[in-house]
Amino acid sequence: QITLKESGPTLVKPTQTLTLTCTFSGFSLSTIGVGVGWIRQPPGKALEWLAFIYWDDDKRYSPSVKSRLTITKDTSINQVVLTMTNMDPVDTAAYYCAQRLGSGRGFDYWGQGTLVTVSS
Amino acid sequence: DIQMTQSPSTLSASVGDRVTITCRASQSISSWLAWYQQKPGKAPKLLIYTASTLESGVPSRFSGSGTGTEFTLTISSLQPDDFATYYCQQCNTFPLTFGGGTQVEIK
Numbered sequence: 001q002i003t004l005k006e007s008g009p010t011l012v013k014p015t016q017t018l019t020l021t022c023t024f025s026g027f028s029l030s031t032i033g034v035g036v037g038w039i040r041q042p043p044g045k046a047l048e049w050l051a052f053i054y055w056d057d058d059k060r061y062s063p064s065v066k067s068r069l070t071i072t073k074d075t076s077i078n079q080v081v082l083t084m085t086n087m088d089p090v091d092t093a094a095y096y097c098a099q100r101l102g103s104g105r106g107f108d109y110w111g112q113g114t115l116v117t118v119s120s
Numbered sequence: 121d122i123q124m125t126q127s128p129s130t131l132s133a134s135v136g137d138r139v140t141i142t143c144r145a146s147q148s149i150s151s152w153l154a155w156y157q158q159k160p161g162k163a164p165k166l167l168i169y170t171a172s173t174l175e176s177g178v179p180s181r182f183s184g185s186g187t188g189t190e191f192t193l194t195i196s197s198l199q200p201d202d203f204a205t206y207y208c209q210q211c212n213t214f215p216l217t218f219g220g221g222t223q224v225e226i227k
Contacts, residue, residue, distance in 0.1 A: 030192040038217070047156075047164065047207055049216040063121070096163055104170065104211050106154025110163035 002026035004036075004111035005098050011117050012087050018116060022080040022097030029055055029075050033102040036080045038071065040093040041113075048093075051082060052100075087118045122146050122210050126219035132227040139195040140224045143208035148188045152212035153183055155193045158221075159204045168193065169211070198224070 008020035016112060020038070027034060037052040052060045056088040061069050070083045094115050098107035123146035133139050143153065144219055151171040156164035166175045168184040171191055181196045203226055208219040 035171070039218075046216040046220045047209075049209075049218065052216070061216045098163075104152045106156065106166045106169045106209055106211055107164075108166055108175070110165070113163050 002099060002109045004099060004109060006095060006097050006111045006114040008095075008114060008116065010115060011119065013075055013120050014088055014118060016087050018082075018084045018087050018091070020082045020084075020097075020114065020116075022082070022111060023115060024078050024080070024097075024099065029053075029073055029078070029080070031055055035100045036073070037098050037100060037107060038080075038082045039096045039098060039107070040091075041096070042090075042093040045093075050084075050095075053080060089118045092116065092118045122149060122213065122217050123217055124205075124208055124210055124217050124219040126208055126222050128222060129220060132224045133198050134224045134227045135145075135198055135200060137198045137227075139198050139202075141193045141206055141208075141224075143186075143191045143193070143219050145189045145191075145210055149210045149212035151187050151205060151208060153184070153186070153191050154209045154211055156207045156209065157202075157204045158207065164207060167206075187219060195224075 004024040035054045038050040053071045069084045073080045094113040096113045098110040101108050125144045127142050145181050153171045155168040158164040167178050174186045183194045205221045205223045
């Protein structure tokens with residue numbers, strides 16, 4: 001059974017750095033073809049892809065926020081971490097991590113999401 | 121970036137109706153398209169990938185078609201559990217991009 005769960009602060013102040021952790025089980029991020037991504041969704045708005053990390057540590061970022069993002073993985077403890085610097089109220093959103101089984105597929109399994117509010 | 125445009129943005133339908141949602145890509149993505157269903161307060165759920173492959177466990181009333189730049193998601197007979205918001209996503213190239221969503225409402 002594959003599960004993912006996001007954790008991190010629910011409230012951050014403007015200009016602070018957000019660190020979110022995705023803890024997963026039921027698969028290995030060492031398996032060829034597997035990757036984990038982060039997607040966010042502002043309240044009442046559409047989904048926005050942010051970052052993706054492959055099994056071989058290759059990384060991809062959304063150009064719109066690339067300068068602010070870092071994605072890393074720790075395969076030994078089944079975690080993927082996303083950091084986003086210089087948070088702004090417009091970054092208020094539900095943040096999801098999700099697994100992709102292979103290239104060209106959608107995201108097969110999603111975490112429940114975590115709502116992050118940016119406010120002073 | 122590849123832009124994904126969904127239509128309509130809102131759709132009112134009744135139980136038993138046949139429903140079709142369209143997704144257009146700003147450039148060809150071959151068949152690298154996924155469809156998701158999202159209910160309020162919940163994570164999206166993968167319904168279809170590679171444009172027409174039904175994810176395991178998804179009811180057969182859902183189907184997808186298309187290639188290149190135009191795609192459709194069809195629900196053959198709308199059920200009460202299907203009232204939700206649907207998103208398409210291109211899986212062809214990074215940056216990955218989603219459509220704006222289609223909310224299926226009760227008529």
